[in-house]
Amino acid sequence: MCWGLRNRLSKVISPKTGKTVMLAVDHGYFQGPTTGLRELKKAIDPLIPYADCLFITRGMLRNCVDPQTKSPIFLRVSGGPSILKDDLSDEHITTSMTEALRLNAVGVGMSIFVGGVNESRTVANLGKLVNEAEEYGMPVLAITAVGKEMARDERYLGLACRMAAEQGAHIVKTYYCDNFKEVVKACPVPIVIAGGKKIDEKDALQMARNAIDDGAVGVDMGRNIFQSENPVGMIKAINAVVHKNASVDDAFNIYEKEKK
Ligand code: R5P
16 A cells, blocks of 8 residues: 555544544535534534544535644545435546545545445446545545445445445445444455434444444444534544543543533
8 A cells, every 4th residue: 555545544544543533524415404514614613623534525625614624634526416316326426536636635435336226337436436546645435325225234234345345445434233243354444334314322322332342443423423412522422432442331421521
């Protein structure tokens, strides 16, 4: 792996803990003004100090993030269909590598839709993105998007993660599931979990705890942070689980304390 790529990855995955808390705020790329991110700048400014990086689109980055930010930027570079479409898999690469370099990104990310109508195109796009990104020492994060009809189980997520790794992704983002250890075992590149739909804070902390215990290198979490009653408390609590090996109870105390 080239020096530049390793250097960029080290900005995201802490060399000290080997873990990462990525803050996912790219939801608007197909959901529009998502609950909690309607006023994106206002929502993320207080959270940035507790995240290892932001996962965001170029448009929101340019308009809502101070260029003097200390936060490394992972750029979502795919898109296409909105939530109004039945087939969300109809994605293309929408942001160029030149733009990612111009924006000083430390990585680029896109979704693959294994089992989706456009499975083949999205997987091929991942391969092409890796080819291009590696020319510049840019890491690629592959997201295993899950269609409505697809089960979030070990078999499916294991398949999708492995396919992402086979195409050369440097990090894979997927969902937590029962027997997650087996998904991790079969995917020789670092895995981060998405949080998915908003659930109870303690349950979200438990999910993060389980994922770390099962071998994930961290989270790329959105709604369970920015839709929480107390987003700062929640990101602090998640950070403690990921980087300080905090128990769920200890992390929940951090959340509760911040709430007060
Ligand atoms: C989804 O397509 C986006 O890539 C999100 O970044 C991802 O799902 C993580 O966000 P959440 O924790 O809200 O699921």
